[in-house]
Amino acid sequence: MEFFLQQLINGLTLGGIYALIALGYTMVYGIIQLINFAHGEFFAAGGYMGVILLSYLAGQGYMETHPWLCMGGAMLLAMLFCSFLAMAVEKVAYLPLRKSSRLAALVSALGMSIFLSNGLMLTQGVYDKPYPTEFSQGGLEFGMITISYLQMMIVAVTIVLLVVLNILVFKTRIGKAMRATAQDKVMSALVGINSNRVISLTFAIGAGLAAAAGIMVGIYYGSVNYTMGFVPGIKAFAAAVLGGIGNITGAMLGGLIIGMVEIFGAGYISGQYKDVFAFIILILVLYFRPTGIMGENVDDTRV
């Protein structure tokens, strides 16, 4: 039982991270039907921004006195930075291809992914960058179960971000504009919505969430690396497809499922097959529900 509970907590942490990244894929797909392969790189860039900012703050001595404040501030700045980065990427790589075939934009996304990850390598070096987090070992213990403060923080931040995102998309004017653009770009333009600005904003929000995931991964696991965006990017993409690509609730659910299946697959069967289990679930769900768990008709797109 303790073993099960511990694995459940592990799965929740990992699933939360996947969910945050998956949202970016799903939102961008929902609005312009593009699979943004460069999304994993925003996650890595967020992790790097975090290490740069926190190392600076640690050098000034603020990490000793106000660790949580520093981490919160660094996270907000990293999210902001990645939002701007994503808007720039969108302007350079996707906007000029808006009218051309989807395949062209997809290839452009792949190219952007390679460009960004090599850019990270050239500017930040090939070595892993350690996070200056010394206090990361603390946690609560219930018998055999250990929940670190960081695990709690990751789950809490993930929940907060997901709630904020839901409010933004479903309760505000901006959200309404996004949903309208997702449904019909021409029609929404006719009623006065600046679709280019809305698309830009969607990219920014998705990248911001990925950056939050990146900095939390950095703090939790202790280091970042320029290749770190690739594997979680693929997993989160699978999570978005599993939940029904284009559907926000689906992406959250998909992320949690992939995280849980991975952890329980590794925990109860074998570590080497954990990815296999995650993708078997994906195949099974797509076999019975080709549009994913929460997905509706393929043509009727949503944010």
Next chain:
Amino acid sequence: MRKKLFVLLVTGLILVPFLMGTATAETLKIGTLSPLTGPYAADGNDIVNGVKAAVTVVEAEGGIPGFDKIEVHPQDTACDPRQAVAAANKLINEEVVGVIGAYCSSSTIPASEALAEENIPMITPASTNEKVTERGLPYMFRMCGRDDDQSKIAGAFIKDYLKAKTIYLVDDKTTYSQGLAENVANVVQGLGIKVVAHDHVNQGDKDYSAVLTKIKDANPDVFYMSLQNSATGSLMAIQAKRFGLKCKIVSQDAVYHPQFISIAKEAAEGVYMTFGFTDKSKPAYKKYLAAYSGTHGEPGAYSGYSYDGAMVLLTAIKNAKSTDPAKIKAEIMKMDMDGASKHIKFMENGDSGSDYIIYTVAGGQFKNFWNPATGQLF
């Protein structure tokens, strides 16, 4: 008249390659093969830097007679067998006289076969899998030790010093890490230690919570961590510490890297690992350290072996006064000298002997810990 002109032109054309040949022969080209991109790029760059440091030293000491300068041609294997072969072929086209590399055993083995067809000497600084020198290739040399020796030392340490009864092994499924973990499993079973489980993780993973929870549940005496990369090792060590694992962690040569400590910090303390012994008081080591740290910073795990590999190659060319592979090999086999990382003396199969000892991390530094030759602490 026209015929004369034609003959002159043809002779001129025939002479061009010879003239060009003498003009370019003054540059000595040596190649390196190592992962410069991808997850193992850190170790790959250490290898290139080690070779460059050796070239600096040789050039400062007067270079090699007959050559104006020595050029290093680094090629990226990305630790991928196919790319390694392509990189080896590129080096063959660039007409290098010898190659230092590769890093991953799974790259070294196919790349060496491509180089062997052209009889280009290859010295690997880091590939420890036994097969590297067991294939009868005449121009394959190895600066580092071998995994079968490494696993025996690890087994002896686990049995004699740690007095373990149970062991849990984890590897990340590369030719090197899995082969080594299997060797260790066989060795400790022969010593009467029970293997609780042999689990695997994937390369590129960051989260090991599932497997570490299993280890905590199984509560073995020793957790043997066999990973291809030091950064992965530090992630696992941090998470192991966070989960409150009580068992001793024993790891291997790929985790021995300054990066392991800089990332894992206090979680690295008390982790044991096997790595070749280096006598840091010897002048050869001091010369290397001065040449290396001046331009490339703190040496990585395999910088020393790469430096020695390049030294062996360049010294052999210098002594042979030729770039003929057979003559280079004859000179390499004659060598009996102190290198930066070890005493250099090659055996018939191209190995230079293993000298593994147990290191540990104490006070944020690697310390010599246990000497298998005497069974005593340092």
